[in-house]
Amino acid sequence: MIQAMDKRPYNSIRMRRLRRGDLLRDLVAQTTLSPANLVMPLFVRRGENIRRPIVSMPGQYQLSPDQALEDLAEMAGGGLRAYILFAVVDDRDKDETGSHAHDPDNAVCTTLRLARAAGINMLAITDLCFCEYTSHGHCGVLADPSGHPQSIRRQARSKSGQAGKLRATPAAPFPGVDNDSTLEHLARQAVLHARAGADIIAPSGMMDHATAAVRRALDAAGYHDRAILSYAVKYASGFYGPFREAAESPPRFGDRCDYQMDFRRGAAEAVREAMLDVQEGADIVMVKPGLPYLDVLRCVVDAVPVPCAAYQVSGEYAMFKAAANAGWLDEKSCVLEAMHAFRRAGASFIITYYATQIARWLRDL
Numbered sequence: 001m002i003q004a005m006d007k008r009p010y011n012s013i014r015m016r017r018l019r020r021g022d023l024l025r026d027l028v029a030q031t032t033l034s035p036a037n038l039v040m041p042l043f044v045r046r047g048e049n050i051r052r053p054i055v056s057m058p059g060q061y062q063l064s065p066d067q068a069l070e071d072l073a074e075m076a077g078g079g080l081r082a083y084i085l086f087a088v089v090d091d092r093d094k095d096e097t098g099s100h101a102h103d104p105d106n107a108v109c110t111t112l113r114l115a116r117a118a119g120i121n122m123l124a125i126t127d128l129c130f131c132e133y134t135s136h137g138h139c140g141v142l143a144d145p146s147g148h149p150q151s152i153r154r155q156a157r158s159k160s161g162q163a164g165k166l167r168a169t170p171a172a173p174f175p176g177v178d179n180d181s182t183l184e185h186l187a188r189q190a191v192l193h194a195r196a197g198a199d200i201i202a203p204s205g206m207m208d209h210a211t212a213a214v215r216r217a218l219d220a221a222g223y224h225d226r227a228i229l230s231y232a233v234k235y236a237s238g239f240y241g242p243f244r245e246a247a248e249s250p251p252r253f254g255d256r257c258d259y260q261m262d263f264r265r266g267a268a269e270a271v272r273e274a275m276l277d278v279q280e281g282a283d284i285v286m287v288k289p290g291l292p293y294l295d296v297l298r299c300v301v302d303a304v305p306v307p308c309a310a311y312q313v314s315g316e317y318a319m320f321k322a323a324a325n326a327g328w329l330d331e332k333s334c335v336l337e338a339m340h341a342f343r344r345a346g347a348s349f350i351i352t353y354y355a356t357q358i359a360r361w362l363r364d365l
C-alpha cells in the first residue's frame with residue numbers, strides 16, 4: 001500500500017544482485033586468465049652451472065643454458081607454454097657493433113638448441129636487440145662511433161670545470177643510433193635465431209622499419225613460418241631500470257629517448273606505430289611497459305587487426321616484490337588483479353616475470 005502511494009520513480013536495479021556468491025560471480029566473469037596467456041622471460045649467459053640472483057628482481061636469475069633448460073622443463077610441467085630469451089653478455093664479448101649477437105654459440109642460440117633437443121614443448125620467443133651486446137649499451141650501431149664518447153667527455157668537463165661560465169662551443173648532440181645499418185644487423189640476428197629454433201622473433205629496439213627488415217630476411221632464408229612479435233609501442237621508461245641491471249645493458253652515455261617513445265605523446269602515435277608494424281608484417285604487436293599504459297593498450301587493441309600483447313616490465317615486477325616483501329601488499333591478489341587488468345584492456349597475452357608463479361597460483365586456486 002505504502003509503495004503504491006509513493007510517487008517517486010521506482011528503480012528496480014540492484015547492481016549487487018550479480019555479486020551474490022561465487023557461483024554467480026564466476027558465471028558472469030568476462031575476463032579469464034590461464035597459464036596459456038603468459039610468457040616467462042629468462043636471462044641467459046654463457047657458461048655452465050650459473051644461477052646468479054638479480055638483486056633488483058628478487059626470484060629472478062641470470063642462468064647458463066644448462067640451468068635455463070632445467071627451469072624450462074619445470075615451467076612446461078607447470079603449464080606454461082611460452083618463454084622469451086634475453087642475453088646477458090660478458091664484457092669481453094661486447095664491442096661497438098654487438099658482433100657477439102651473430103655468434104651461433106652465444107647463450108641465446110645455445111639455449112634454443114638445448115630446448116629443442118630436449119623436446120621442451122613451449123614456444124621459444126627471442127628478444128631481438130643489440131643493447132645487450134654493444135659496448136656502449138645502445139640498441140644498434142652508433143651513427144658516429146668515434147665522435148660521441150668524446151663529446152660526452154667534453155660535456156662533463158665543461159659542466160664541472162667551467163661552472164657558471166658560458167660555454168664557447170656547445171657539446172655535440174648525441175649522434176644517435178644509425179637506423180638503417182642497424183636494420184642489416186637485426187636481419188642477420190633474426191635469421192640466426194630462427195635457425196637455432198626460435199618460433200617467434202621479437203624486435204625490441206624501436207628502429208624504424210625493423211619489422212619489414214626482419215620479415216624480408218626471414219622469408220629470404222626460408223623461415224616463412226616464423227612469426228614476428230613486434231615491440232611496436234615501446235616507451236622510453238624508467239621502469240626498465242631493473243632489467244638493465246639484469247641484462248647488464250644500460251646505455252653507457254646518453255639515453256634511449258631518440259628511438260623509444262615519449263610518454264607525453266598521445267595514444268594516436270601508439271596506434272600509428274602499431275599499424276605501421278602490422279603493414280610491415282608483424283603478426284603480433286606489443287605495448288610496453290604495462291600497467292601505466294593500459295589506456296594506450298586499449299587504443300591499440302581496438303585499432304589493429306592482429307593480437308596485441310602487454311609487457312609487465314622489470315620495474316613493475318620490482319615494485320610488486322618490494323611491497324610484498326615489506327608486507328604492504330598481498331602479492332598474489334594484487335598480481336592476479338593486474339593480470340586481469342591487462343586481459344580486460346584486451347591483451348591476448350602478457351609477458352611477465354611472475355609467469356611461473358602465476359601458473360602455480362592458478363593451479364592452487
Ligand code: PBG
Nearest residue numbers: 129131204239240243313314315
Ligand atoms: C631491449 C629490451 C629492454 C627491455 C626489453 N627488451 C631494455 C630497454 O629497452 O632498455 C626491458 C624489459 C623490462 O624492463 O622488463 N631493448
